[in-house]
Amino acid sequence: MQIASQQFRERASEALLDPNIRTAFDGLKTGFAAARARSVAALPEFPAMREAARNIRTHTLENLDLYLERYEEAVRAQGGHVHWAEDAEDACRIVRDICRKAGAKIVTKGKSMVSEEIGLNAVLEADGCEVLETDAGEYIVQLAKETPSHIVVPTVHKTVQEISELFYERHRAYGFEERVTEAADLIAQVRAIMREKYFTADVSLTGANFLIAETGSNIIVTNEGNGDLASMLAPVHIVTAGIEKVVPSLNDASALLRMLGRSALGMETTAYTTFMTGPKRAHDLDGPEEYHVVLIDNGRTKMLDGPFREMLRxxxxxxxxxxxxxxxxVGGHAYGWVYPGPMGSVLTPMIAGLEEAGDLPNACTLNGRCQQVCPVDIPLPDLLRRLRHERWEAGFVKQTVRWSLGLWAWLATKPRLYRSLTRLGMAVLHKLGGKRGRFRRLPLAGGWTGSRDFPAPQGQTFLDAWSKGAKQP
Amino acid sequence: MVQSETKLRKSKGPHVGLFVTCLVDLFRPNIGFAAVKLLQDAGCRVSVPAQQVCCGQPAYNNGDDAAARRIAKQVIETFADFDYVVGPSGSCMATLRKDYPEMFEDDAKWRERAADLSARSFELMSFLTDILGARPMPASYPGRVTYHDSCSGLRKLGIKDQPRQLLSQVEGLTLAELQDSETCCGFGGTFCVKYPEISTHMVSDKVANVESAEADTVLGGDLGCLLNIAGRLKRLGKPARVFHAAEVLAGMTDLAAIGEPDRKPEKK
Amino acid sequence: MSADARTQILTRIRTALRQNGAVPMPPAALDRRMTAPPTAPLPAMEDDRVSRFIAKADANGIAVDHIASLQMLVPALARLLSETGLKADISVAPALADLDWPKDWQINFAAGRREEHLSVTFAAAGIAETGSLVFRSGAGSPATLNFLPDIHVIVLRTGDIAAYPEEVWDRFRAEGQGWPRAMNVIASPSRTADVGGIVVRPAHGPKAVHLFLLGSD
Structure with missing residues (x-):
């Protein structure tokens, strides 16, 4: 996937004017945020469970080498293959080679964020495979040649009408001639198309919500049953997963799953939680003949080495x-890459690069709400601030900003000069604006006064008035 | 260096250095005077060191750590000798309390001094309630007010009940809770001018919630947010008035509200 | 190539983790933590596990019925078929093949087929916390039967209902049969809300789940 994070500002401006995006993302506030609040309120143990979840992730990361080795042993013991990939290119090549060996024409895919991160679909398509996202949302976005706007609800930006139009146009190829407009009828088409694909696919690809060192399993969670079906019906199953996905045991996975559903959708659990361990066994009646896991670094070991380790939780x-x-x-597309929102503003610079991520770390008010609701207590605001520092040090901050902040900071360490300049400045501003009490326009403050009045100062500065013995301005 | 109870009860009271904050100093001195009155009423000796300018947050939050440290050192020195450092802003006081020790992670000497300042630094309303357990002198403010919980105070310092507890003692004041009162107003320091469109969208949501609360006054504990909310209210021609909670608690609301035309205080 | 990547990645991880004198936990301690893992704080459960399980399953949209013995399953299915108007052309997990199945029913005792109206499978455990069912794949229980049918009929021994998933894992560890290719934990019929946020049942899996609880606790 092409990175367009440097255009955040332009894309955000467009999104703010798009009424569909407005409706969709306003809905998330009352939908998911409220659902999460209800499910957390219903659970007095939630804070203790959150702390435990955080500790599990921290413990695993602190012993990542050993758990990855144990995980690998367990997968191999069950007849599965484990591959290690340094970066996106490496990972895509490994998957492509497995597909080539399998003579793959049709590849069915369960949702996998890391596969989007490494740009896997494009590589396989260039190699002549038909790659099908099976999750209804991911499928719609793929069909529309768009990208997900939310990591859990990829189609949050699309209206029913748009989807209806899209299917009418594109599903004729599958024999659906009539225009359908109801959600249930639209999903029925997806179901019928995918049912066929599950049985004809040569390879299935899924991600992993977790990898379990104890058993050598990968876990996927779905409400649709798509990734589950894809992975059990194609003769070859490939799992792509970041190296940080491993957890020690089934118990640890259960503790984290309790946080996942509640934090994502305000639900105790998803409809399906599937634990997959190796290929089909000797007496099994179904399941893939081959099971591969591709463990992907792609910047993760770099994050492990320093304060950004916390992000790997x-x-x-x-x-x-x-x-x-x-x-x-502004919605998810404005962020310009696979991972949007606060987690994306940290992951994009860490994985794709500080320069490619553009100004994302600054597109945040540091209000702290994200950390408050994070099920593993990642200090997202602190990490974003650190990234701002890295951008500052790397010289990616605009000269005008550096210059004005520098001047202000210099002045801030010269109290007497600061006093006399501000005394004069506030007196002038008050004279100009005091009568009205505010400014509709101010030179150099267009960012503020474009949409807001600027309240006029009261006249004297506090320190000036205080030094003259005043009790009020 | 938390004061022992006996020392607190001494007639002189604890010596408090007022950290005015740059926004209050420049734009709304009335809040500074209100803070002084509240602290004095609660039995504190209040001094205002003239060497103070700003906490350095704009530099720190923009990634210029070196400049932030220079400013922080100046604040640490300026306020070295007070029992407490108190300021009418959750955001600035969170910088003193939470960010300063972090800024000097790699500097043992200054880290210790930063930690010492951090332990003595408090936001005004939480200081009055949590540390002094003070009941402010009776004030009155007839009106239906709503309260915006500024983010840094709320999440970094745990300020939520303290202002409500103090405001509940103001005569004539009815508190109508703001829907999404814990959602950021879109100020965010330099964010509001870097991303004016997003900031405007956020403050418009805030203004809509003020309207649906049917409040005639918006209060808060951080002037930055209040300038933002008042600015948007005024631009949209909405009648709601905006004050810092300290101004109401100190009974100092005779002057024009934030963003309103000059008005001389009535002689009493 | 990939062996090289493995070494590189593990070396970088070790370098990152062993900084500032950080000492790794001894492998034996980690192995113990892995195979006899601690249990994190659990949500309190006020009801007894069976009532809790039934209440949760019901809330998730699973129809729950009781049968006294496995012999009752076939008559119960016959009723279900006549109620739903479905032909007696079904798939049944081989683990249930020994029951007294009517001669005139078409029964597939094998993996699931592309068109599957109704399947009958046997759950290894129930989880009261979430009202979920746990299936272990194997020669007697193909995993595809849990996902392909329109109507998924499940048999579960009431005695196999655990309070929490952790209890189920403990039981599986103690039984020592190793880990099957697939463990499917199923909490409800298949659904999606990807079109306009409207909940649609089913998406890719069963539109209805019917559970027969076998025997008493």
Whole structure:
């Protein structure tokens, strides 16, 4: 997937004017955020469970090497293959080679964020495969040649009418001639198309919500049953997963799953939680003949080495974005890559690069709501601030900003000069605006006065008035 | 260096250095005077060091850590000798309390001094309630007010009940809770001018909630947010008035509200 | 190539983790934590596990019925078929093949087929916390039968209802049969809300789940 994060500002401006996006993302506020609040309120143990979840992730990351080795042993013991990929290119090549060996023409896919991160679909398509997203939302977005706007609800930006139009146009190829407009009828078409594909696919691809060192399993959670069906019906199943996805045991996975559903959708659990361990066994009646796992680094070991290790706790629930007022204002596409919202503003610079991520770390008010709702307590605001520092040090901050902040900071350490300049400045501003009490326009303050009046100062500065013994301005 | 109870009860009271904050100093000195009155009424000796300018948050939050540290050192020195450092802003006081020790992670000497300042630094309303357990002198404000919980105070310092507890003692005041009172108003320091469109969208939501609360006054504990909310209210021609909660608690609302035309206080 | 990547990645991880004198936990301790794992705080459960399980399953949209013995399953299915107007052309998990199935029913005792109206499978455990069912794949229980049918009929021994998933994992560990290719934990019929946020049942899996609880606790 092409990175367009440097165009955040332009894309955000467009999104703010799009009424469909407005309706969709306003809905998230009352939908998911409220549902999460209800499910958390119903559970007095939630804070203790959250702390435990955080500790599990921290413990695993602190011993990541050993747990990955144990996980690998367990997968191999069950007849599965484990591949290690340094970066996106490496990972795509490994998957492509497995597909080639399998003579793959049709590849069915369960939802996998990391496969989007490494741009896998494009690589397989270029190699002549038909790659089909099976999750209804991911499928719709793929069909429309768009990208997901939310990590849990990829189609949040699309209206029923748009989807109806899209299917009418594109599903004729499958023999659906009539225009349908009801959600149930639209989904019925997806079901019918995919049912056929599950049985004809040569390879299935899924992600992993977690990898379990104890058993060598990967877990996927779905409400549709899509990734589950895809992975059990194609003769070859490939799992793509970031190296940070491993947890020690089934118990640890259960503790994290309790947080995942509640944080993502305000639900105790998804409809399906599937634990897959190796290929079909000797006496099994179904399941893939081959089972591969591709463990992907792609910047993760770099994050492990320093303060950004905390970001690797992320379980991809989307709570941070459901509660982010900036995300809810501009929607997921503005962020320009796979991971939107607060978690995306940290992951994009860490994985895709500080420069490619553009100004994302600054597109945040540091209000702290994301950390408050994060099921594993990732200090997202602190990490975003650190990234701002890295951008500052790397020279990615605009000269005008550096210059004006520098001047202000210099002045801030010269109290007497600051006093006399501000005394004069406030007196002038008060004279100009005091009568009205506010300014509709101010030179150099267009960012503010474009949409807001600027309240006029009261006249004297506090320190000036205080030094003269005043009791009020 | 938390004061022992005996020292608090001494007639002189604790010596408080007022951290005015740059926005209050420049735009709304009335809040500074209100803070002084509230602290004095509660038995504190209040001093206002003239060397103070700003907490350095704009530099820190923009990634210029070196400049932030220079400013922080100046604040640490300026307020070295007070029992407490108190300011009428959750955001600035969170910088003193939470960010300063973090800024000097790699500097043992200054880290210790930062930690010492951090332990003595408090936001005004939480200081009055949590540390002094003070009941403010009776004030009155006839009106239906709503309260915006500014983010840094709320999430970094746990300020939520304290202002409500104090405001409940103001005569004639009815508190109508703001829907999404804990949602950011879109100010965010330099965010509001870097991303004016997003900021406007956020503050418009805030204004809509003020309207649906049917409040005639908006209160808060951070002037930055209040300038933002008042600015948007005024631009849209909405009648709601905006004050810092300290102004109401100190009975100092005779002057024009934030963003309103000059008005001389009535002589009493 | 990939062996090289493995070494590189593990080396980088170790370098990152062993900084500032950080000492790794001894492997034996980690192995113990992995195979005899601690249990994190659990949500309190006020009801007894069976009532809780039934209440949760019901809330999730699973129809729950009781049968005294496995012999009652076939008559119960016959009723279900006549109620739903379905032909007696079904798939049944081989684990249930020994029951006294009517001769005139078409029964597929194998993996699931592309068109599957109704299947009958046997759950290894129930989880009261979420009202979920746990299936272990194997020669007697193909996993596809849990996902392909329109109507999924499940048999579960009431005695196999655990309070929490952790109890189920403990039981499986103690039984020592190893881990099956697939463990499917199923909490409800298949659904999606990807079109306009409207909940639609089914998406890709069963539109109805019918549970027969076998025997008493």
């Amino acid at each position: 992320c379980i991809r629930c989307g709570a941070c974005m459901n509660h982010c007022p900036v995300y809810l204002s």
